[in-house]
Amino acid sequence: MKHAEDILIRPYITEKSNMDIAEGKYTFIVAKKATKTEVKQAVEKLFGVKVVSVNTVNYDGKEKRQGVHVGKTEAFKKAVVKIDTDPKPVSYAEKGGKIVATSKKYKTSIEEFGVAQ
Numbered sequence: 001m002k003h004a005e006d007i008l009i010r011p012y013i014t015e016k017s018n019m020d021i022a023e024g025k026y027t028f029i030v031a032k033k034a035t036k037t038e039v040k041q042a043v044e045k046l047f048g049v050k051v052v053s054v055n056t057v058n059y060d061g062k063e064k065r066q067g068v069h070v071g072k073t074e075a076f077k078k079a080v081v082k083i084d085t086d087p088k089p090v091s092y093a094e095k096g097g098k099i100v101a102t103s104k105k106y107k108t109s110i111e112e113f114g115v116a117q
Helices: 013-025 036-048
Strands: 008-011 025-030 051-059 063-066 069-072 076-085 090-093 098-100
Touching: 008 036, 013 025, 025 036, 036 051, 036 076
Parallel strands: none
Antiparallel strands: 008 025, 025 076, 051 076, 063 069, 090 098
8 A cells, every 4th residue: 555645746836737726726746656546545635635536647758958968857647636625514314314414624725735825
C-alpha cells in the first residue's frame, strides 16, 4: 500500500491552475504509477476535503538543447482534482423510519496549496 505523501509530489502552479482554484480545481504532480483512485484518497486524507473528480495526464520529457549539449526534461504525471466546494449534509432513513442527517465536516478549499487566493 502506498502512503498519501508518496502519491502527491507537489502542487503544479501555473496561471491556468491559479484561475481554476476559483472553480475548486487543484493541480498536482503525482507519482507516475498512481491511479485516479489513489490520488483521490491521498487528497482526501491529506487535506480533509471531499473530492468530486480526478483527471490525469501523462507528459513525456521534451528534448532540449543548449549549444551542442542535448538533454531531456523530466517526464511527469499531472492530476487535476475537483473538490466539493459546497458540501451538503447526508440524510438517510434509520430503523423505524426516522430520518437522520449527518453533516460531514469537509473543508471547502485547500489552504496549503501555496497560492494567495
